[in-house]
Amino acid sequence: MTEPAELDRILAAHAGREGALLPILHDVQAVFGHVSEDTERAIAHALNLSRAEVHGVVSFYHDFRTRPEPRPVVKLCRAESCQARGVEALAARLPADGPVKVETVYCLGLCSVGPNVMVGDTLHARLTPEKLGALVGGLV
Amino acid sequence: MTNVGMTVVRISDDALALACGADAVAAAFEAAGCTVERVSSWGMHWLEPLAEIDGQGFGPLEPADAAAVLAGSSDKGIGPIADHPFIASQQRFTFARAGKTRPLSLEDYEAHGGWSGLAKARQIGPEATIAEVMTSGLRGRGGAGFPAAIKWTTVAKAAAAPKYIVCNADEGDSGTFADRMVMEGDPFMLIEGMAIAAHAVGAAKGYVYIRSEYPHAIAKMQAAAQAARPYIAPFEVEVRVGAGAYVCGEETSLLNSLEGKRGEVRAKPPLPALEGLFGKPTVVNNVLTLAAVPWIVANGGAAYADVGFGRSKGTMPIQIAGNVKYGGLYEVGFGITLGELVEVVGGGTASGRRVRAVQVGGPLGAYHPPADFHLPFDYESFAAADGLIGHAGLTVFDDSVDMSAQARFAMQFCAAESCGKCTPCRLGSTRGVEVIDRIRARQGRAADAVEALPQIHNARKGARTLSDEIALLEDLCETMKFGSLCALGGFTPYPVLSALRRFPEDFGAVPDAAEAAE
Numbered sequence: 001m002t003e004p005a006e007l008d009r010i011l012a013a014h015a016g017r018e019g020a021l022l023p024i025l026h027d028v029q030a031v032f033g034h035v036s037e038d039t040e041r042a043i044a045h046a047l048n049l050s051r052a053e054v055h056g057v058v059s060f061y062h063d064f065r066t067r068p069e070p071r072p073v074v075k076l077c078r079a080e081s082c083q084a085r086g087v088e089a090l091a092a093r094l095p096a097d098g099p100v101k102v103e104t105v106y107c108l109g110l111c112s113v114g115p116n117v118m119v120g121d122t123l124h125a126r127l128t129p130e131k132l133g134a135l136v137g138g139l140v
Numbered sequence: 141m142t143n144v145g146m147t148v149v150r151i152s153d154d155a156l157a158l159a160c161g162a163d164a165v166a167a168a169f170e171a172a173g174c175t176v177e178r179v180s181s182w183g184m185h186w187l188e189p190l191a192e193i194d195g196q197g198f199g200p201l202e203p204a205d206a207a208a209v210l211a212g213s214s215d216k217g218i219g220p221i222a223d224h225p226f227i228a229s230q231q232r233f234t235f236a237r238a239g240k241t242r243p244l245s246l247e248d249y250e251a252h253g254g255w256s257g258l259a260k261a262r263q264i265g266p267e268a269t270i271a272e273v274m275t276s277g278l279r280g281r282g283g284a285g286f287p288a289a290i291k292w293t294t295v296a297k298a299a300a301a302p303k304y305i306v307c308n309a310d311e312g313d314s315g316t317f318a319d320r321m322v323m324e325g326d327p328f329m330l331i332e333g334m335a336i337a338a339h340a341v342g343a344a345k346g347y348v349y350i351r352s353e354y355p356h357a358i359a360k361m362q363a364a365a366q367a368a369r370p371y372i373a374p375f376e377v378e379v380r381v382g383a384g385a386y387v388c389g390e391e392t393s394l395l396n397s398l399e400g401k402r403g404e405v406r407a408k409p410p411l412p413a414l415e416g417l418f419g420k421p422t423v424v425n426n427v428l429t430l431a432a433v434p435w436i437v438a439n440g441g442a443a444y445a446d447v448g449f450g451r452s453k454g455t456m457p458i459q460i461a462g463n464v465k466y467g468g469l470y471e472v473g474f475g476i477t478l479g480e481l482v483e484v485v486g487g488g489t490a491s492g493r494r495v496r497a498v499q500v501g502g503p504l505g506a507y508h509p510p511a512d513f514h515l516p517f518d519y520e521s522f523a524a525a526d527g528l529i530g531h532a533g534l535t536v537f538d539d540s541v542d543m544s545a546q547a548r549f550a551m552q553f554c555a556a557e558s559c560g561k562c563t564p565c566r567l568g569s570t571r572g573v574e575v576i577d578r579i580r581a582r583q584g585r586a587a588d589a590v591e592a593l594p595q596i597h598n599a600r601k602g603a604r605t606l607s608d609e610i611a612l613l614e615d616l617c618e619t620m621k622f623g624s625l626c627a628l629g630g631f632t633p634y635p636v637l638s639a640l641r642r643f644p645e646d647f648g649a650v651p652d653a654a655e656a657a658e
Contacts (some may be wrong), residue, residue, distance in 0.1 A: 019400040081314045084463040107314045110317065113185055113186075125160050
């Protein structure tokens with residue numbers, strides 16, 4: 001469910017902006033946690049696009065969700081530099097479908113001090129199994 | 141120790157330092173009565189969080205170390221930072237201010253030579269500005285290595301208006317972080333570089349497209365773009381945020397994303413320089429390209445071109461990462477050898493084991509064995525060795541790595557990040573994962589039900605052996621390399637084929653694959 005007033009506020013804030021769709025989607029996801037079908041319709045109407053065009057953009061980018069994610073999200077970097085520093089052994093210890101949602105990202109740009117995770121906007125480097133376990137445990 | 145209150149402690153607030161716990165260390169020094177200044181990072185990442193007091197460095201620190209540092213009894217001192225071999229052996233042009241200035245302090249920026257490039261550009265005019273960049277030999281630092289001044293000239297001469305400056309800050313390659321360090325450590329330098337480019341080509345609006353995985357860089361660039369307005373007017377810079385698509389680092393995909401579309405690659409021509417953002421003439425340059433410009437214009441293109449090697453002029457901020465002892469940012473003139481970077485500067489592996497492979501240039505770069513350590517770091521030498529320097533990231537692996545797994549990952553990554561526009565990349569990557577899985581299982585396979593149909597004339601009817609599968613993988617890589625629209629599908633064969641040809645023992649070491657390596 002979206003709050004129409006809040007959505008209107010976001011759409012009004014971006015009115016007339018060049019290439020406004022991504023900034024709008026970022027704001028929508030920050031406020032509502034996901035981009036629902038109803039929201040896609042409202043955005044399409046505001047930008048004079050078809051809903052298919054909006055959905056095409058939402059589904060293209062890894063960041064946007066079409067359903068809410070109630071669990072805390074941990075973004076674990078599993079790119080080459082973190083692989084070289086042992087992230088796969090860490091990843092194998094995390095439950096795939098536990099109380100914390102573990103998402104894979106390809107690179108947090110801390111490639112000399114991995115393995116790394118991002119929780120919200122907070123970064124954690126030099127992870128060990130103990131450190132990651134404590135971090136994940138603290139989110140539940 | 142007396143006069144603790146007068147002690148100024150400088151600690152980085154860049155994302156890497158924060159991830160290593162710099163905030164807690166800073167709080168410990170503040171609690172002890174010190175004045176803490178948050179500065180950019182020196183780039184010595186194994187020492188973060190690093191504290192600097194009167195030029196002396198201490199790291200890597202825990203909060204509990206603050207007391208010993210202040211009492212003069214800490215064993216984590218590294219002596220004068222500027223004299224540390226890792227710093228003293230560099231030639232820092234782009235990173236000249238690293239570790240020395242507060243990132244968002246206009247006062248610090250001006251005191252360390254900031255805005256002098258823009259002032260000179262305004263004084264000498266657009267044509268002479270482009271001429272300086274031409275003289276410098278500056279080539280695009282995003283990976284393609286295209287001469288920046290030629291791109292600028294094309295945009296400057298284009299008749300259409302308005303024109304745009306787009307900074308590609310979608311630094312998605314693993315093993316790279318120089319763009320992030322520029323944006324978090326010296327954001328005004330990037331804005332100054334964009335303003336100089338705008339002045340040179342006649343653009344009024346600039347966008348910085350930053351990946352969403354870099355929240356700290358986004359925050360600093362937004363603040364810096366706002367604070368710099370009076371200095372760069374009438375030019376304006378706006379920060380836009382990506383949404384987790386690796387392919388948006390490709391320039392035409394990035395332009396589509398900025399326009400609010402799916403980040404699908406565009407066919408070229410038309411060149412973005414003529415029909416770029418919203419169909420208008422657009423300079424698309426990487427962060428490091430634009431960040432090099434203020435120094436070049438302020439000091440003259442000739443001074444920049446004095447450094448370097450062959451056709452690769454100037455310096456390159458090289459990023460040493462992965463399983464390496466002394467990882468970090470190492471800016472030096474082109475021409476240093478790969479072996480020096482890995483063994484001497486990087487100190488070998490962090491695990492203490494033997495170096496087995498170094499991936500140069502990110503996920504689309506080749507894996508090099510130590511036999512390549514003699515290669516000088518420049519565009520042409522790496523191209524001649526079937527590799528590329530890309531964005532100059534080095535990812536070091538020790539001898540526990542399975543290169544067939546790395547080859548599989550390259551294909552898997554391409555499949556996950558393909559924009560879907562062209563067939564070799566979209567389908568080839570998935571077929572690549574499958575064929576590498578069969579090679580890893582050391583299996584051939586029989587013709588499948590479709591291949592066995594009599595009306596399928598061009599498919600093989602007999603069983604495939606392991607060496608047939610390897611030949612198939614090489615054939616697939618050729619198709620992707622020459623048939624893909626952009627570097628994602630086109631360069632994925634670099635890590636795959638280099639792993640296959642340089643490390644054939646990890647792929648079953650059938651004799652004809654080893655011969656193919658020669």
